[in-house]
Amino acid sequence: MGSHENRRSRLLWSLFLEFLKLGAFTFGGGYAMIPLIEREIVRKRGWLSSEDFADLVAIAEMTPGSLIIKSSTFVGKRVSGILGSVIATLAVTLPPFLVFLVLAAAFLRIVDFPVTQSVFKGVDAAIVALVVTAILSLGKTSISDKKTLLIATGTVIVVFVFGVHPIFALLAAGVAGLVLFR
């Protein structure tokens, strides 16, 4: 009984720390976070397999909210039930919340400092790099044959060139999947 509770608290504590870390480094929005989440949650902690992580990213595309918050809910629930999901989600929102609270309260105009501009020019380039590595790592799981490559390419054309809303592309791809991969 005692050691089970110990294990549970340790797990909850790990969840809290891990998502606190992720929350502190959420820059550049959804996709840029994929390499970080993969590194910490899939590879380091083993809380998700690569396949399940690819599914999570897909689910995140079709549900409201940001990837990082949805990941915390999903992983937290899976690792340690409802309590896990609450702790992970609170942990991931805490650093941004505190940072922004301080900035709002201080009305710091850090945006205008030239140092800030140059630092973030570099960071923006890093964000592109992060999203490219997301393509490389997710590609290993998601693109396995000519048909999946075709679906991916088709999506790029349809969304980028013809401006179709991503949600339609995803629905069409789901149907295509049912037809092609049964």
Add this chain to the structure above:
Amino acid sequence: MILWDLFVTFLKIGIFTFGGGYAMIPLIQSEVVDGFRWLTMKQFVDLVALAEMTPGPLALNSATFVGYLVAGLPGSVMATLALVIPSYAVMLAVQAVYSRIKDRPLVRAAFKGINAAVLGLIVVAVLSLGRTSIVDWGTALIALVLVIAIARFRVHPVLALIAAGVAGFLLFR
């Protein structure tokens, strides 16, 4: 009551923002700037710029910021919670269903197609991000070096971000 307005507004934003980040900007603007006039357009533009430079999703930062300006600490807590709740609740429900059906052949088949399409969406994101963020040889070099570092040499993404910031400071002063 203003806390209630904050709650409802950010609940609405939380429900209707799919696709993250930039997709949320028009909705936040119409509610916060045009609707309630909690921010001026200038303040909103500053907020977006600031949110780019701080951790956390844009919508989350907006909620914290607007909530604080409008109603202090209780406001920021209220707005932030309201934003997160829809996402949290939906995800909890989806996770429960997913864990039960994820290995069914039809579900695997559909996900195979969807996951391939998601990859396409990320490629689209790189194309648009690249256009605004890769503007000269310096930024191109940083991006290229980091892709190799992270993908090939397993450099930690956080380290990459910090290194890029330092490089930016050195190269673009």
